[in-house]
Amino acid sequence: AQSVTQLGSHVSVSEGALVLLRCNYSSSVPPYLFWYVQYPNQGLQLLLKYTSAATLVKGINGFEAEFKKSETSFHLTKPSAHMSDAAEYFCAVSDLGRDKIIFGKGTRLHILP
Amino acid sequence: ETGVTQSPTHLIKTRGQQVTLRCSSQSGHNTVSWYQQALGQGPQFIFQYYREEENGRGNFPPRFSGLQFPNYSSELNVNALELDDSALYLCASSLDRGAGELFFGEGSRLTVL
Numbered sequence: 001a002q003s004v005t006q007l008g009s010h011v012s013v014s015e016g017a018l019v020l021l022r023c024n025y026s027s028s029v030p031p032y033l034f035w036y037v038q039y040p041n042q043g044l045q046l047l048l049k050y051t052s053a054a055t056l057v058k059g060i061n062g063f064e065a066e067f068k069k070s071e072t073s074f075h076l077t078k079p080s081a082h083m084s085d086a087a088e089y090f091c092a093v094s095d096l097g098r099d100k101i102i103f104g105k106g107t108r109l110h111i112l113p
Numbered sequence: 114e115t116g117v118t119q120s121p122t123h124l125i126k127t128r129g130q131q132v133t134l135r136c137s138s139q140s141g142h143n144t145v146s147w148y149q150q151a152l153g154q155g156p157q158f159i160f161q162y163y164r165e166e167e168n169g170r171g172n173f174p175p176r177f178s179g180l181q182f183p184n185y186s187s188e189l190n191v192n193a194l195e196l197d198d199s200a201l202y203l204c205a206s207s208l209d210r211g212a213g214e215l216f217f218g219e220g221s222r223l224t225v226l
Contacts, residue, residue: 032213043117043203043217044156051213090155099210100146100169103155 002027004074004091006104014112019063019078021107023091026072032094033074034101035065039087047089050074061085086111117218119204125224126194134189134221136204144168144210145187147179148203150220156203162187163210191223199225 007022025031032051036044048059055067065076074091091104118137126132138145144163148156158171162181176192185206191198201222205215 034214036217041219043219044205044215045217046214049214094213095169097169097211099144099163099207100158100161101213101215102158103148105155106153 002031002093002095002102004033004093004102004104006089006091006107008107009105010108010110012110012112013081015083016080019076019081019085019109021076021089021091021109023065023074023076023104024072025074025091025093027093033065033067034092034094035059035063035074035076036090036092036103037087038090038106044090047076081109081111083111083113085109117204117206117216119202119218119221121221122219123222123224125226127226128194128196130194130225131190131192132194132223134191134202134204134223136187136189136206136218138185138187138204138206139216142206142208142216143185144207145181145185146205146207146215147187147189148205149173150201150203151197152200159189168210194225196225199223 003026034049035047048057050067058064090106092101146161147159150156160170161168165181178190181187201220203220205217
């Protein structure tokens with residue numbers, strides 16, 4: 001079955017520092033992978049998605065993620081954290097039929113001044 | 114372009130009652146997915162509707178049921194509410210099955226006392 005594992009339920013970084021949120025996936029077929037962000041009391045917003053094209057995917061708000069098949073990873077990065085990046089981040093994978101999306105448990109990102 | 118809207122935004126019910134949550138999909142989208150997000154957890158897939166037919170179901174009991182209407186709006190019904198049903202219920206629409214990208218509403222927060 002398709003699944004994702006997010007390492008670290010909470011991550012804290014200083015403003016201006018590198019953001020790295022880790023995600024490993026399990027999939028029996030080439031996966032579609034996603035990162036979503038959720039701000040307090042809001043729904044989820046798509047940051048970026050990988051659908052088997054370029055392995056380095058650029059998203060909104062300066063985020064990017066790299067698909068590494070050998071490591072079954074899809075880690076999310078941003079070179080310089082901003083206070084507005086504080087939110088919950090979810091990694092997700094499509095199911096076999098690619099029409100349902102399965103989410104990880106999330107990582108809460110805290111930005112320290 | 115109107116996004117995904119959900120109603121009500123908050124509601125409180127007691128154990129054993131029934132609840133109906135409503136969702137209007139984004140214009141042009143024919144697929145609606147429902148997710149349950151418990152506090153501190155990632156969204157869990159409940160079911161998906163495609164052109165008024167159920168197109169897959171997660172690990173939820175039959176007391177969770179749904180409908181999709183000809184205009185592609187949708188309802189989630191939960192009977193015999195239990196305390197563990199307290200959660201944020203998220204509706205997401207997509208352009209089509211397999212489109213690989215979900216557009217979320219802001220959710221309906223259900224509290225069961």
